[in-house]
Amino acid sequence: xxxxxxxxxxxxxxxxxxxxxxxxxxxxxxxxxxxxxxxxxxxxxxxxxxxxxxxxxxxxxxxxxxxxxxxxxxxxxxxxxxxxxxxxxxxxxxxxxxxxxxxxxxxxxxxxxxxxxxxxxxxxxxxxxxxxxxxxxxxxxxxxxxxxxxxxxxxxxxxxxxxxxxxxxxxxxxxxxxxxxxxxxxxxxxxxxxxxxxxxxxxxxxxxxxxxxxxxxxxxxxxxxxxxxxxxxxxxxxxxxxxxxxxxxxxxxxxxxxxxxxxxxxxxxxxxxxxxxxxxxxxxxxxxxxxxxxxxxxxxxxxxxxxxxxxxxxxxxxxxxxxxxxxxxxxxxxxxxxxxxxxxxxxxxxxxxxxxxxxxxxxxxxxxxxxxxxxxxxxxxxxxx
Ligand SMILES: Nc1ncnc2c1ncn2[C@@H]1O[C@H](COP(=O)(O)OP(=O)(O)OP(=O)(O)O)[C@@H](O)[C@H]1O
Numbered sequence: 001x002x003x004x005x006x007x008x009x010x011x012x013x014x015x016x017x018x019x020x021x022x023x024x025x026x027x028x029x030x031x032x033x034x035x036x037x038x039x040x041x042x043x044x045x046x047x048x049x050x051x052x053x054x055x056x057x058x059x060x061x062x063x064x065x066x067x068x069x070x071x072x073x074x075x076x077x078x079x080x081x082x083x084x085x086x087x088x089x090x091x092x093x094x095x096x097x098x099x100x101x102x103x104x105x106x107x108x109x110x111x112x113x114x115x116x117x118x119x120x121x122x123x124x125x126x127x128x129x130x131x132x133x134x135x136x137x138x139x140x141x142x143x144x145x146x147x148x149x150x151x152x153x154x155x156x157x158x159x160x161x162x163x164x165x166x167x168x169x170x171x172x173x174x175x176x177x178x179x180x181x182x183x184x185x186x187x188x189x190x191x192x193x194x195x196x197x198x199x200x201x202x203x204x205x206x207x208x209x210x211x212x213x214x215x216x217x218x219x220x221x222x223x224x225x226x227x228x229x230x231x232x233x234x235x236x237x238x239x240x241x242x243x244x245x246x247x248x249x250x251x252x253x254x255x256x257x258x259x260x261x262x263x264x265x266x267x268x269x270x271x272x273x274x275x276x277x278x279x280x281x282x283x284x285x286x287x288x289x290x291x292x293x294x295x296x297x298x299x300x301x302x303x304x305x306x307x308x309x310x311x312x313x314x315x316x317x318x319x320x321x322x323x324x325x326x327x328x329x330x331x332x333x334x335x336x337x338x339x340x341x342x343x344x345x346x347x348x349x350x351x352x353x354x355x356x357x358x359x360x361x362x363x364x365x366x367x368x369x370x371x372x373x374x375x376x377x378x379x380x381x382x383x384x385x
Pocket of ligand 1: 017020022041042043044049
């Protein structure tokens, strides 16, 4: 029986393609009312995971369910989950509206739904144009419209921002947030944290098929302590003074500077002044979420000389609370900061999460769901792919 929850559960999911361990023991949950970002570099195993969730690839081990059921047990799956794995496979000589009507017929849905979903994704003005002349961004929108035909409770989108211009990305963000705010479930993959950072509540970061972080994006942000970089006249004297002052997160950087975590600029300045150590420069360095993402996933493609992938991480910046030890490959020269604590496992509801109506039925009236205003056709709609 489906539990009607709209919840996605991935449990110990594993897929080997011969010698290639594409996905290794992956576990996470996606709750209704939230948007979860499934992030990792190219080849990390995102698409394989989504394909297992959608019943297109058989897992080597573990399972994935939607509404408590494997995809094959969903009955009329198009009414439960709308999925876009790639915005391809359109007949080039078929108009957008006719493409959708074909799916309406296959799903037993009235044709007028085709017009509705074209309006939802901002393609109403191009309904009768052949898809062969669509840009990649327009194809993404049409693929999303196809996924929405069955008025699904769950959306699963693989790299949905691919090909969208900045205006399209902003539109997609608003659309997905609104969809989730109506108590529905959204899982989107991306290889760029920045692309989805403002859209998602929860994040699952994978690298080489393994979980590197699973938790709330806000917790990941909060975990990144800022640090004070100070250039003293005498490094040893300052380090001694800071230690005597009870400050423990001290790391000489090797270039005459000292990085200090767990203390403010003022505290470091006061300690130096009291010890009579002259300071030539003091600077507070804020942690960067994107940098952390690269660090968590950099083991996959470590390449010396490329700043993000090859450089050792800044000292004193700790692994995030959701960091999972098993798959994490530390960079050379990386020192574990003293304040690091093993994360508390377990999903936490995102802020503002509301329980969806129990017992979802195909006829469920999603009245709280307000589709965002479709944008004016943008330049991506005028171009050819
Ligand atoms: N059918 C297949 N046969 C053999 N290997 C495969 C197959 N599908 C995927 N792989 C391998 O599994 C690994 C994960 O691939 P996957 O496409 O899931 O990654 P991804 O994170 O979606 O990457 P991308 O962002 O580039 O699409 C890669 O090493 C890939 O080459």
